[in-house]
Structure formats: C-alpha cells, structure tokens
Amino acid sequence: MEGKIRQILKDHGRLSIDTTKLAVDSDLYQAGMTSHASVNVMLALEGVFDIEFPDRMLKRSVFESISAIQTAISELKTN
Amino acid sequence: MTTEFSSKILYDDLVKFGHIIPVGVPGIFGRGAVFEEILNRFDAAVSRLAASDHATKVHFPPCINRQVLQKSMYIDSFPQLSGTVFSFTGNDAAHRELSSRLKDDKPWGDLQTMTDCCLTPAACYPVYPTFTGTLPPNGALVDVQNWVFRHEPSEEPTRMQAFRVHEYVRLGTTDVVVAWRDLWLQRGLKILLSLGLPVKAELASDPFFGRGGRMLAANQREQKLKFEVVCPVISSEKPTALCSFNYHQDKFGTIFNIKTSTGETADTACLGFGLERIVMALLKTHGMDPDSWPKPVREVLWA
Numbered sequence: 400m401e402g403k404i405r406q407i408l409k410d411h412g413r414l415s416i417d418t419t420k421l422a423v424d425s426d427l428y429q430a431g432m433t434s435h436a437s438v439n440v441m442l443a444l445e446g447v448f449d450i451e452f453p454d455r456m457l458k459r460s461v462f463e464s465i466s467a468i469q470t471a472i473s474e475l476k477t478n
Numbered sequence: 479m480t481t482e483f484s485s486k487i488l489y490d491d492l493v494k495f496g497h498i499i500p501v502g503v504p505g506i507f508g509r510g511a512v513f514e515e516i517l518n519r520f521d522a523a524v525s526r527l528a529a530s531d532h533a534t535k536v537h538f539p540p541c542i543n544r545q546v547l548q549k550s551m552y553i554d555s556f557p558q559l560s561g562t563v564f565s566f567t568g569n570d571a572a573h574r575e576l577s578s579r580l581k582d583d584k585p586w587g588d589l590q591t592m593t594d595c596c597l598t599p600a601a602c603y604p605v606y607p608t609f610t611g612t613l614p615p616n617g618a619l620v621d622v623q624n625w626v627f628r629h630e631p632s633e634e635p636t637r638m639q640a641f642r643v644h645e646y647v648r649l650g651t652t653d654v655v656v657a658w659r660d661l662w663l664q665r666g667l668k669i670l671l672s673l674g675l676p677v678k679a680e681l682a683s684d685p686f687f688g689r690g691g692r693m694l695a696a697n698q699r700e701q702k703l704k705f706e707v708v709c710p711v712i713s714s715e716k717p718t719a720l721c722s723f724n725y726h727q728d729k730f731g732t733i734f735n736i737k738t739s740t741g742e743t744a745d746t747a748c749l750g751f752g753l754e755r756i757v758m759a760l761l762k763t764h765g766m767d768p769d770s771w772p773k774p775v776r777e778v779l780w781a
Contacts, residue, residue, distance in 0.1 A: 433729070434697045435551055438690035457693035459700050 403447055404468050408432075411439040423466040428459070437462045444468065450475045485634040485712040488762055492635055495766040497757075504631040505639035509754075516757045516768055519779040520673075521623065521644050524751055526781070527669055533621035533646055538604040540625040540640075541595045546607055549733050552599055555686050555694065561597035561627045564590035597627035601645040602748040606730040609649055615739040617650020619658075623753075636711055636718045636755050645750040649731075651738050652745045659725050659747040666707050666721045666749065674775045675709050675759050677720065682706040703727070709759045720756050723749045 401423070408427065409418040415431035432440070440462060445451055450472060452461070461471045492498045492513075499508030509517070544562065547553050553560045564587070566576060572589055579586040598604065601624035609618060623644040630637055648658045663679055670677045682704045683695035698704050703725045708717035724747060730736065731744035738744050764771040768779075 434694050435554070437697070438693050441693060442690060454692060457689070458696045 400448075400469055400472060401465060404444070404465050404472075407440055407443045407447060408465070411443050412436055421465060423469075424464050427463055427465075432462075434459075444472065448472050448476070483710060483713050485636075488712055488758065489633065489635040491766055492758070492761065495761075497761060497766070498635065503639070504633050505637060507638075512768065513757055513761075516760060516779065517642070517753050520751075520756055520760075521753060523669065523778060523781070524644055525621070527665055528621065528646060531619055531646075533619040535621045536605065536608075538598065538601075538622065538624055540598050540627065542598045542604050543607075544592075544594050544596045546603060547596050547599065550603065550606070550730065552603065553596075555691065556599070556684075558687050559599065559628045559630060559685070561599075561629055563593045563595040563597065565593050567591045598624055599628060600626055600748075601643045601750060602647045605647050606649075606736070606746065607734045609736045609744075610734050612737045612741075613649055613739060613744055617648065617654055617738065617744070619649075620647040621645075622647065634712060636758055638754060641755070642753045643750040644753060645748055647746065647748045649736060649744050649746045651740075651742070652727075655745040655747045656725060659723050659749065662749045663705055663707075663723050666723070666751070669778075670707060670709070670720060670756070672774075672778050673760060674772055675720070675756075675763055677707050677709045678717075679705055679707050682719065682722065701727075709763075711755070711759045711762050718755055718759065719752065720759055721749060721751045723747070 405418045405421070408414060408421070412418065412427060412432045413436040414421075414427065421430065427437075437459070441452060441457070452471070452475070456471055460467065462468055493500060496510040497513040499510065501507055541563065547560065553562070566573070566589065568576070568589060576586055576589045579589070601622045605620050605622055623642060625640055625642055627640055630639060646662065648655050667677060667679055681699055681702060683698040684704065686692070686694040705723045706719040707721045708719050711718040726746045726748070728743045728745050730746045736744040736746070760771070760775070764775060768776070
C-alpha cells in the first residue's frame, strides 16, 4: 500500500521533495502539497484503492502524511 | 416595516419602493436613485474608515483576462459560478445559420467561440498579477471597487448575479497580512454595528464545486482562512454575509510570483464589503424610506 501511496503523491501531490525520501510521518503540507493538490491525491487514492472517502474524512488531517493516509484506507477497507 | 423575514416580501418591497428594477432575469436588476445614494454613501463611509491606511486606489473593468482565472484555479474551483465570454467569429455562412436559429429561438451556443475574457468574479482578482516581482519593504495595500459576476440565478434578492464589492487587498509577510485581516474584521463589525445592523462575525467557507470542493471548504474552515460578517436579512436562521475576510496564505504569491522585499513568497489577504447586500440589510432593518431611519444611522452615512 505504501508504494502505491508514494506513487500517487509523486503524480498528484506536487511536492517539492522526492516522494521516495519522505518519512511515513512527514507532513505533506509542509512538503509543499497545496489544498488543490490534496484533492487530486484524494481522488487518485479513491481510484487506485477502489474506495470512497465519506464526507467526515474529507479533511486536511486525513491526508497530512503517508501514515495518516494508510490509516484512513485501512479503516475504509475493513468496513 | 415588517419584522418578518421573507425573501419574497423583501423583493416585493424593494420593487414597490423603486429600489430595484426587474429586468426579467433572476439576480439581475436595475437600481433606483435612492438605493444608489445609500450605496454610494456607505462606500464613502468605508473609504473614510480606511483613509489613514493610504491604500493605492485602482480601477478595473468588469471583465478580466481569462488566463488569470485559469492560473488561479477559479474556474476549476467554481465552474458553476464562472462566466466566460463567448462571441461569434464565423463567416457569412455561419452567420446565416446563426440568424436562422435566432429567428426560430433555437440553441446557438455552439456557433460561438471562447474569447480571452471572463466576467470578473471578485474585485480583487485583477490586482494580484499586477504585483509579480518584489514588493516594497512594507508590502502593498490596494483599494478596488468593481462589479462582479456570479452565475447564481435566484429569486432571492440578496443572491445576485451582478453586484458591486468594495475590496481592500494586502500583500506582504504572513505577520503583516494576518494582523491586517484581523484589524479589518473588527473594523467591519464596528462600521456595520454603528449602522444599527444586528451583525456578528463567523467562520465561513467558499462554495467550491463537487466532492473535491467539500474537501477544499473543510480545509478552509479548519485553517480559519475565511470569516464573514453576517446579518439577518431574509432569514434569521441563515443570516446573509455582508462582508468577507479571506486569508489566501501564499496561494496568489506562488501563482503570480510575488516576493516580499526579503525574497520570500508573499502572503495575501483581501476583504470585501458586498455593497448591494449592505443597502438591502439597511432597508430591511430600518425601513424602505431612509428619511425615516434612526438619527445615529443617518449621521454615519450623511456625515
């Protein structure tokens, strides 16, 4: 899962640093991800992992790091 | 004046007293002389409040370079509100087709092509690209008033498609811009309270389109980037926004390459007074005839 997330961040996150070098708990917004880029990351995650984020998860903290994204996807996959 | 809140009653009263003049399209109407006088007097009162700031006053037409709205993600974020200007660029044969369809009242949009112009969606948008480069040490402050367009056809009088906004725009370091936004939030409340309007400030978000838009709106609220001063005009439960205060962080600074004097990407903020809505709030609160308004209110406007 982590590899796919890193690829999505590379394609859509518009980060100022190399996504392969990001720590799982690095703050993606600090790394340059804008609000608009985070929307594109969210939509790409939905497509790749075949999930739909409910409204309660459409917020900044859910997409703030690789580990936060992993937690959210795991939660949606188990439900 | 009725104390009941009703969109229809307010609309009918505004028409009956000659304050607004229907033209057959929801959200578009003419303005009567008294309405305009109140609007101009309020606009002047805002200018008096801001006089000591010495903002640079600029004027733009109600059309804007389409590229500015594309680059700044406006059309992407608000496709439902955007107005792009299309016009005819065809030959005589295409014109004959157009004439025929116009005569038959058939759709003719496909015979037009997109121009380089959009209708200005907010008075501040033309300002940002003029600051590409390095700001002076104290940043910059701009005063701009303009007609703006939002594609929101509605019978509700405060939800207009074309209206005027008096804006101030601040560009500079984060500390300067945020302190300025907070100062104006207090000023905005003060001037509207001095006019006897039952206003309050609240956290707000923009009507971004779609599911992605819900996330943008949630981000905006979470980061407290937008505040509005609201007043009951057509509903007591859902008060109407009369002014908005927006902190853009470094969004426009990044897009239009605006730097502070020390070389950092500049932050920006803007605030806007919705002039027609403020006039409607005054007419609703104090009555349709401004001659009968309370003396303290008249003293602020007829200073």
